[in-house]
Amino acid sequence: MGTSHFVLDTNGELYPCFSRKDLPIGNVFQKNLDELITSFIKTKTQKSLQTAQCVNLGCICMTLCGKY
DSSP, rough: OOSSEEEOOTSSSEOOOOOOTTOOOOEESSSSSHHHHHHHHHHHHHHTTTTOOOOOOOOOOOOOOOOO
16 A cells, blocks of 8 residues: 555545545646655655555555556
8 A cells, every 4th residue: 555556536636545545645637646656655654554454445456557
């Protein structure tokens, strides 16, 4: 969570996890996605998420590949 997979909502807000909307990373309509991820990775918050245990909500991770 928040290390290689993220949640992007329809408003462009990026979060580390569905259940952690209290930790917004930023908005992709206002800032470059690369900048948001790079900035988040440098924070202590992100480091603590690397060892977080999943709350087992049955989340599904989806990855889109290709040209859209």
